[in-house]
Amino acid sequence: MDENQALAAFAAFSNQTRLRIVRLLVVAGADGRSAGAIGEALGDTSPSRLSFHLNQLQQSGLIENRREGRSIIYSAILTALSDLVAFLMHDCCEGHCRVCDQAIALFAKCTGRSTPAASLAEQR
Numbered sequence: 001m002d003e004n005q006a007l008a009a010f011a012a013f014s015n016q017t018r019l020r021i022v023r024l025l026v027v028a029g030a031d032g033r034s035a036g037a038i039g040e041a042l043g044d045t046s047p048s049r050l051s052f053h054l055n056q057l058q059q060s061g062l063i064e065n066r067r068e069g070r071s072i073i074y075s076a077i078l079t080a081l082s083d084l085v086a087f088l089m090h091d092c093c094e095g096h097c098r099v100c101d102q103a104i105a106l107f108a109k110c111t112g113r114s115t116p117a118a119s120l121a122e123q124r
Contacts, residue, residue, distance in 0.1 A: 001083040005061065009084050012060035017045055018053050022062055025076035032066075032075035078110045 013019050024033060024041055033041070039050050054074060057063040062081065065074045085104065092100040 001080075001087045006084060006087045008060045009062055009080070012057050012062055015053065015056075017042065017049070018057055021053060021057060021074075022076055022081075025063055025074060026078070026081070028075070030075060030078075032073040034068075034071040034073055036071070038074060079108070082108050082110055 013022065020042060021038060024038060035050065035054065038054070039045060039047060042050070045053070054063070054065075058065065061077065063074050063076055065072050067073075082104075086108070089100045089104055
């Protein structure tokens with residue numbers, strides 16, 4: 001991730017509604033959530049404002065959508081989020097922090113799908 005991509009992501013996060021949407025989608029994992037379910041979870045956002053915020057997040061490269069029947073399902077792009085974390089942590093301890101390196105490597109493996117406990121131990 002370069003600095004301009006990071007700036008676009010941070011600009012998208014600078015709005016409370018968009019930050020809440022991304023957090024909802026991170027919890028939802030690879031299955032994502034429909035626009036209607038996102039709107040219900042937010043409660044206080046009109047459909048037109050929700051569309052605006054979802055579009056902003058898509059343009060920043062943090063979320064994507066797919067059609068399932070009559071619904072549009074939104075998902076966080078977990079690799080983009082892990083790249084953002086890696087961008088922030090890249091120079092931690094002048095680039096020599098084993099713990100940060102391990103965290104970055106684990107984030108990069110995240111698929112948004114549940115991982116059985118045995119597989120999780122193998123990833124470490």
